[in-house]
Amino acid sequence: MTESQWNQCADDIFQMVVNAFKECRIPEKLNYTLITLVPKVDSPQTMVHFRPISLCSTLYKVISKVLVARLRHILPHIISPNQVSFVPGRQITDNILIAQELMHKFKLSKGKKGFMAWKIDLSKAYDRLNWKFVEHVLVELGLPCPITKLILCCVSTVRYQICMNGELTDQFLPKNGIRQGDPLSPYLFVMCIEKLSHLIEDSVKKGVWKPVKSSQSGPAVSHLFFADDLVLFAEANSTQARVLKSCLERFYNASGQTVNYDKSVVFCSPNTRKETAKEVSLICGSPLTEDLGKYLGMPMLHSRITKLTYGSLIDKVHKRLASWKSKFLSLAGRATLIQAVTSAVPIYAMQTSKLPISVGHELDKLNRNFFWGGREKKLKIHLCQWDLACRPKHKGGLGFKKTTAMNKALLAKVGWRLHQNDKGLWAKIYESKYLKGKSVLDSSLMFRQDCSTTWKGVMYGVELLRQGVGWRVGKGDTTKFWKDSWLIDEPLLKHDGVLHIEDIDCSVSNFFKDDWWDLDKLRRALTEDLVQHVVNYPVGFASNLQDCQIWKGTANGVFSVKTAYNMFFKGPSWPDYSFSLLWKLKIPPKLKIFAWLIAQGKILSNEQRVRRQLTLDASCGVCEWPIETTLHILRDCYKARDIWNTTNLLSQAVWCSNIPWSLVFIFTCWYVWKWRNHQVFQGDDDVSPYPKQLIVRAVHEWFKASRVLSKHNHKVQVDLKWEPPISGQFKLNVDGSRRNGSGHIGAGGVLRNSSGDWISGFAVNLGKGQILEAELWGLFFGLKLAMDKEINNLVVELDSALAVQLIQKQGLSDVHPLAALVASCWELMHKINCCSVYHVYREKNCVADCLATWSYNLDLGFYIFVDAPAWIGPSLIDDLLGFTRSRLVPTDLLV
Incomplete structure (x- = not known):
């Protein structure tokens, strides 16, 4: 079927x-x-x-x-x-x-x-x-x-x-x-x-x-x-x-x-x-x-673990690689096989045991040699260090998995399950034998001498787990304000923004006041910049949700091996390139690898060959320029300039007007590199009589094929307007806003009746944070306003689909970073008789959007507008008159 x-x-x-x-x-x-x-x-x-x-x-x-x-x-x-x-x-x-x-x-x-x-x-x-x-x-x-x-x-x-x-x-x-x-x-x-x-x-x-x-x-x-x-x-x-x-x-x-x-x-x-x-x-x-x-496929350990214990893993990988011919595969093809097959071989074993370092190095060596095209007796040039290739793609690597790092991340998952009080028989055994009421994060557990090899492996993973565990504040009575890592990656005690510490053991709830932060107390203790970050933290003022520890590496607070592995590579950033953007380009995989090599400066130019002692001559083999760099090969050499001029790319010729520039650019660089190698190593000076035609044909073939394979979601223009609630109902429109430059966030909302009349409005300056936090805080304060006005039969509209999903998802995990704020919204909704939340497009939410934007002009805190401000008048009149605004909407979202 x-x-x-x-x-x-x-x-x-x-x-x-x-x-x-x-x-x-x-x-x-x-x-x-x-x-x-x-x-x-x-x-x-x-x-x-x-x-x-x-x-x-x-x-x-x-x-x-x-x-x-x-x-x-x-x-x-x-x-x-x-x-x-x-x-x-x-x-x-x-x-x-x-x-x-x-x-x-x-x-x-x-x-x-x-x-x-x-x-x-x-x-x-x-x-x-x-x-x-x-x-x-x-x-x-x-x-x-x-x-x-x-x-x-x-x-x-x-x-x-x-x-x-x-x-x-x-x-x-x-x-x-x-x-x-x-x-x-x-x-x-x-x-x-x-x-x-x-x-x-x-x-x-x-x-x-x-x-x-x-x-x-x-x-x-x-x-x-x-x-x-x-x-x-x-x-x-x-x-x-x-x-x-x-x-x-x-x-x-x-x-x-x-x-x-x-x-x-x-x-x-x-x-x-x-x-x-x-x-x-x-x-x-x-x-x-x-x-x-x-x-179950794992050796039962009776003695000391050696390389021989897990030698079968090396044999499996070696057998797999021996059946593939690397010379018939591009770098992209080899990368796919490594990521999908050989890197997966030791995963099962690494979930329960710490592999010997020698085994990890041997597995990495086999993958490394295969990727660069080498064989056991004949190695080839490795264009970059394996550590660089094993970095996550968004951090400048190729996304390969370094065995020892992956092993530690997988064992950290066992520690996380213990930390989350897993009810399984295995957890009860560990609890009675090793933990004895202590947290798995307790550093004293690391120094036991009578423990099993398996427990030592778990503790090896817990070292990594400690780096990524933080707090999700609910009621705030458990989390220590100064000592726990709840706001940033380290305790506030160590932050430069501390002005005065009155009680070093106080909890976060000591800084609450009337369902909001005690701003005066915060400003006495912290600098204004740090206060700006504290006030938007999604605590549970109106909920009974207890504080708990969460995994900071994921958006939902649940541990993932991927984010744990990424913690190994915090390293330097690369401001000159956006590697995440590179991997999202719709170009052939082999050209992605080629573009990555260019971005890392790892193309084997004569400059690189001299550095690797493969030659004594660093000059260009085409034009005899003294030093042949990557930039010289692809742009400055006269042969490269001729190709760029012939293709007439700078004028954005008609032939590529409907094709992404990134696709045209990478294909041209590829052919420049290919023809340069053809001339240097085969001595053929006549690259191609029609370089433009070859590039055009290759670009169009790929572009056409990729469009056929991708699903197109057509959009149509629709007219949207704010719709008043039915008779007897009230409507609350709320919105959040964020300035990308400064990171300031705010929220605003308006409460109206079935005639579109202004009942009340608000704006709240939330300091610095993320847009989703602003959206949820806007909902929280809007519901609080409606409850104070004793409003029932309330319809709430937001233009954040993600915020609405969180509100409607009753089974939201307690470890979600926003769980306390969402729970507070639920509590307020349950106190309002007949309250429902819906997602609308921004064109239907203009008044709330204006209020949220205006919040930047206010000091930190919550402000109520009993009467409509004069500057909001035009948007209010548009809504009352049924003024429509156009928007392109995907056809699959049309009802």
């Missing part, structure tokens, strides 16, 4: 889904499934070496995904915390962190009590699942009867055909099992394997199963599940081994599952007697191992 066909088939599909849920069954033909065999090994020899993937019909998947969407919401409430797969809010890394901590416990265990871990491999887990067992589980979990019937219909009415050697076999009916490829299957399996979790938890409660604790006061862990990846933990003795096997057998007899005992392994802590370990292995029926190997 394509987007273009949706209008023709949407109603039929919708009715089909409705009927399926109404009748609790699906059409028979809808469940016909094609099985294709995907090799699991390089050279498959038997059927065991293939993984059967079920290709379900698209229409069936619509029904299946609707069921999944409904099941996802209940899974966190019915699935134990030991299972993390396909459960919203849980991550695969959770169980890896727990397993690493338990291995650390095993490593440090002393005395007679040993511990065991049994890693279990299920044989054909999906294929063996018994349908009767599935039904029993669904009923036991309390799913509604119609949903249970529909799920069982999806599972049991399947018809299979196998695609072998390009031909289809006859249809056949299965008797059990669920399909790999069905969106519903993973969720069904998770619910079924939960039955085993119930059996284990029941044994633990009865005291029969002795689980393992990573610390004395920590939670006991008896098992870890990720779909069909099972690890069981218990004390290492024969009695416990029999209990484990008994639980498994009870589950397998009911569900139809089977253990592959040869692939399963038993690992015992080093303090376990050898005889006991062998006895445990014999009872379990699985071989004993001294190394648990990998769990």
Whole structure:
């Protein structure tokens, strides 16, 4: 189904889904499934070496995904915390962190009590699942009867055909099992394997199963599940081994599952007697191992981490790069492969472990050599340092990811989740073992000697986390005015704008007065410039929202790995170039890289070649100018001048009048560089008899292709005017304003009735800040004015779509920097009977716009206009007379 066909088939599909849920069954033909065999090994020899993937019909998947969407919401409430797969809010890394901590416990265990871990491999887990067992589980979990019937219909009415050697076999009916490829299957399996979790938890409660604790006061862990990846933990003795096997057998007899005992392994802590370990292995029926190997793709750390521990990452990247021929790819093509493939290889491992520095350097080396076109035995010139290439694009780099920096940013995310009081089992283990009531940002946690390698990695990431954590002030009674970083990146105590400190431990709320700042108190403590920044801070004067710590690097206050990584590169700025603009240009990717090299001065001119000791002659190979610089090659050399003159670009010729100048300029620079190299290295003095024609053709081809690929949103001119509210209603128009030069912000608003009569207006000077803050402060003061006037049935209009979105988004996160101000607006709206907020275009909001602009003439603070000022008269009259103003509006926004 394509987007273009949706209008023709949407109603039929919708009715089909409705009927399926109404009748609790699906059409028979809808469940016909094609099985294709995907090799699991390089050279498959038997059927065991293939993984059967079920290709379900698209229409069936619509029904299946609707069921999944409904099941996802209940899974966190019915699935134990030991299972993390396909459960919203849980991550695969959770169980890896727990397993690493338990291995650390095993490593440090002393005395007679040993511990065991049994890693279990299920044989054909999906294929063996018994349908009767599935039904029993669904009923036991309390799913509604119609949903249970529909799920069982999806599972049991399947018809299979196998695609072998390009031909289809006859249809056949299965008797059990669920399909790999069905969106519903993973969720069904998770619910079924939960039955085993119930059996284990029941044994633990009865005291029969002795689980393992990573610390004395920590939670006991008896098992870890990720779909069909099972690890069981218990004390290492024969009695416990029999209990484990008994639980498994009870589950397998009911569900139809089977253990592959040869692939399963038993690992015992080093303090376990050898005889006991062998006895445990014999009872379990699985071989004993001294190394648990990998769990969920990550090595279980039993000793010191070395380069060999994560050598597989280097091998994977090396294997990928070896299959690509860099000489057939442009720099842009190589950059794409590095960013999309090789840089992603170590990401999974770096989420839970600090890689050795040598591994990070080796991975960077492989990517670096591939990007510049070098091979293992034949390196090529690197035009810039890798550190520069690894900078974010808006900071002058190419956006590559430096492995060690990315590793630290990913581990900082684990620290952030702990800081935000994650409720998962992994967080409880860390809380009981390491935090013990302290904040993860507490620097004393860095110096523990008895911690695991995994915890050391988390603390490595927390170093970065500390740099980006700030405060979002709500009520202001928790945040310290002088000591906490709530206004700027450092405590106000360290700022040069401090005049007088009366109480160094006072909170921010000490500077509040009557739902606004105490300006007199602020001016005694801070310089006027700093006061200008304080007064616009989005605190929650009218809300009960508590203060909390947020991530300062993002607009929504939620931690992101991208912004954490960017913190490594605060570095110098580049005032001569706007790198963000460069990457937004609609030009071929290879020309973007070329333009970046020009901007960085990294084109391999003879001047650069002399610096790199590749030649002794710095002169131009075309005109013999003494020093050949980048500027000389592209502009000053007579050959370059001839090309620029021939193309007649300075006069903006007709041929390029409808084409962006940036596109024409970059293409011309590219051809100048290309022809210069052709002449210097191949000795061909005749560059091209028609340079203009070649450039024109290339520019037009790209311009035409890019326009075809891009979607055009046409605009039409519409006439807009302010519309009075209906009889019995009042309308509040508010607006914010900002002067880009000085950064001053202000807000204003007007309250009118259904006749358009002036009831009241206001303007507020908010100091220095951002436009969105001004818009929301304008709404806050406008609502406050309406409430003081005892106005009900209020319609509020703003011309900031983003501000309206924040107000209408009831689920706004508490860590959003503007959450307290938005919450204050909500509180005021709830106190006004029947209040609604809408977005309008500026042409409908002219009076409020004039008031907001006028606020710059006022001192800091809030001012009410009982009567309309004379200077606002023309705009008021225009609104009363229904004067229209024109605006170009995208067609998709027209109602």
